Amino acid sequence: MLLIPCPWCGPRAEPEFSYGGEPVIRPGPAESVTDADWADYLYMRSNEKGAHRENWCHTNGCGQWFTLTRDTVTHAILSAEKP
Amino acid sequence: MRYSATSLLRQGLAGHRAWPAAWRSPPLQPRYDAVIVGGGGHGLAAAYYLAKRHKVGRIAVLERGWLGGGNTGRNTTIVRSNYFFPQSVALYDFALRQYEQLSEELNYNIMLSQRGVFYIGHSDHDMEMMARAVNAMQINGIDTELLSAEQVRAELPLANFGPDARYPIHGAFVQRRGGIARHDAVAWGYARAADGLGVDIIQNCEVTGFIIRSGKVIGLETTRGPVSAGAVGLSPSGHCGVLAAKAGFRLPITSYALQAMVSEPIKPVLHAVASSWATGMYISQSDKGELVFGAGLDLYPSYAQRGNLPTTQTIVAGMLEIFPAFRRLKLLRQWAGIVDVPWDYSPILGPSPVGNLYLNCGWGTGGFKATPAGGYFLAHAIATGAHHPISAPFDLGRFATGALIDEAAGAGITH
Numbered sequence: 251m252l253l254i255p256c257p258w259c260g261p262r263a264e265p266e267f268s269y270g271g272e273p274v275i276r277p278g279p280a281e282s283v284t285d286a287d288w289a290d291y292l293y294m295r296s297n298e299k300g301a302h303r304e305n306w307c308h309t310n311g312c313g314q315w316f317t318l319t320r321d322t323v324t325h326a327i328l329s330a331e332k333p
Numbered sequence: 334m335r336y337s338a339t340s341l342l343r344q345g346l347a348g349h350r351a352w353p354a355a356w357r358s359p360p361l362q363p364r365y366d367a368v369i370v371g372g373g374g375h376g377l378a379a380a381y382y383l384a385k386r387h388k389v390g391r392i393a394v395l396e397r398g399w400l401g402g403g404n405t406g407r408n409t410t411i412v413r414s415n416y417f418f419p420q421s422v423a424l425y426d427f428a429l430r431q432y433e434q435l436s437e438e439l440n441y442n443i444m445l446s447q448r449g450v451f452y453i454g455h456s457d458h459d460m461e462m463m464a465r466a467v468n469a470m471q472i473n474g475i476d477t478e479l480l481s482a483e484q485v486r487a488e489l490p491l492a493n494f495g496p497d498a499r500y501p502i503h504g505a506f507v508q509r510r511g512g513i514a515r516h517d518a519v520a521w522g523y524a525r526a527a528d529g530l531g532v533d534i535i536q537n538c539e540v541t542g543f544i545i546r547s548g549k550v551i552g553l554e555t556t557r558g559p560v561s562a563g564a565v566g567l568s569p570s571g572h573c574g575v576l577a578a579k580a581g582f583r584l585p586i587t588s589y590a591l592q593a594m595v596s597e598p599i600k601p602v603l604h605a606v607a608s609s610w611a612t613g614m615y616i617s618q619s620d621k622g623e624l625v626f627g628a629g630l631d632l633y634p635s636y637a638q639r640g641n642l643p644t645t646q647t648i649v650a651g652m653l654e655i656f657p658a659f660r661r662l663k664l665l666r667q668w669a670g671i672v673d674v675p676w677d678y679s680p681i682l683g684p685s686p687v688g689n690l691y692l693n694c695g696w697g698t699g700g701f702k703a704t705p706a707g708g709y710f711l712a713h714a715i716a717t718g719a720h721h722p723i724s725a726p727f728d729l730g731r732f733a734t735g736a737l738i739d740e741a742a743g744a745g746i747t748h
Contacts, residue, residue, distance in 0.1 A: 296574070
């Protein structure tokens with residue numbers, strides 16, 4: 251069970267949260283973005299083994315989004331940041 | 334040595350002391366025509382088909398741990414081909430047809446048991462969606478049937494037909510050719526057959542880097558030293574992202590932990606594979622008598638092969654809703670495999686952004702059933718430098734063109 255430090259509510263249990271993917275930045279303006287760049291933004295992920303930056307939402311809590319850095323091998327949470 | 338009743342008798346009379354090793358453990362050679370990264374079922378199958386069908390000379394399989402110690406040894410051993418899209422059916426039914434004759438081909442009993450795979454529906458809406466799925470599958474030539482609740486009761490009498498069932502049973506669909514196979518035997522059978530054709534299987538050998546010249550891979554750095562390679566095939570399941578990063582590209586894949594568990598062994602009570610649309614669970618009884626079951630993913634990225642307790646609880650609760658009679662059993666073991674899940678739940682096969690480097694990844698939560706296909710089409714790509722017609726729709730390029738094969742939504746079943 252992960253104990254996730256919500257930056258607004260403090261440490262809360264894993265079932266209160268939803269994973270929301272790796273942070274990505276939408277390229278633009280749309281008419282200047284190639285198919286390859288768009289595919290890269292939409293689909294390609296770093297999927298790191300080790301420290302991994304990821305968005306989470308405190309869905310069954312305050313409802314806020316935040317960014318965790320979490321080790322994907324040990325599941326240790328290295329930091330939690332407000333967006 | 335060819336395995337047969339005669340060899341069993343002869344070895345038995347000799348006290349089983351003279352069985353030869355099923356494969357060699359040769360040292361890593363400095364140069365190979367083809368190197369497969371990943372010694373699970375898929376990688377070993379690829380080596381076997383490269384040697385058998387394509388007559389490639391020097392082939393090595395590099396495995397970081399031990400043979401079949403990753404997802405090959407961690408799945409729930411279900412085989413089936415009941416997919417929604419024609420491209421998927423061509424791929425997965427190819428695998429099932431290979432499985433149907435694999436014991437003979439490899440001279441190794443993979444213990445294929447085509448006991449039928451049932452998907453239980455719990456509402457009128459489930460049954461409408463199932464009718465749609467069954468229609469699509471039948472048009473694609475797959476042996477699926479839609480069953481009424483009474484037919485399900487006759488075949489799965491322990492399922493929860495009680496008046497206060499949380500998930501009432503409205504019917505099911507079944508693929509009779511589906512079933513289970515012995516997962517270790519699939520890896521070991523391919524390993525023994527590949528070794529017999531001269532393939533070097535190197536265990537405890539981790540790939541630490543790729544040697545790339547002018548956009549083409551020419552060799553690998555490993556924990557046992559460098560090796561040059563005419564072509565390289567990647568078959569690393571959950572670790573495909575790690576290897577892709579070493580080769581300088583990214584994949585549309587996220588690695589998750591998928592849990593499975595077994596109960597203590599009991600006498601035969603469940604003759605088929607049963608799955609439920611409401612809880613996502615799937616369960617079968619092994620030949621040892623253990624109930625083998627699992628359900629959904631731990632829904633955040635993980636490389637820890639264990640899974641977390643909230644998901645374990647959900648899986649067990651979901652299974653018990655459908656089979657309350659199993660409530661009194663003890664859980665014997667629980668574990669997880671790291672599965673490489675692409676956005677459309679379909680595998681990524683064929684060329685990669687690096688020349689002479691070929692992909693067999695993204696099988697996600699359903700790779701075991703596809704083992705012969707993954708190996709066959711990876712071998713084809715390595716030997717010919719091009720796709721087989723069956724693997725062509727599963728090219729990495731589909732993420733840029735948008736031609737996804739969305740089995741997550743299509744088949745509507747847990748994988």
